[in-house]
Amino acid sequence: MSIYIGNLSYEVTQENLKEIFTEYGTVERVQLPMDRETGQPRGFGFVEMATEDQETAAIEALDGA
Structure with a gap:
């Protein structure tokens, strides 16, 4: 399962x-899609x-943060 993170600053890495x-646990993978035209992050990841269980704990703790 992947956790969708929205409304990210373009400066987040x-x-x-x-x-x-x-x-909240072991992170297997982080993906920040980039805009093809500008090369800038798209504001989500x-x-x-x-x-x-780790994903659930992270979602509950960070929801709305």
Whole structure:
């Protein structure tokens, strides 16, 4: 399962997201899609964690943050 993260600042990096989500478990993958035209981040991303329990904990803790 992937966690969708929306409304991100264009200055957020994959390392920033990994650091935040590591508090809730093992981060398997972070993806920040880039705009093909501008090369800038698109303002959203996806995080995959090792277990569903870790994903659930992260979602509950960070929802609306």
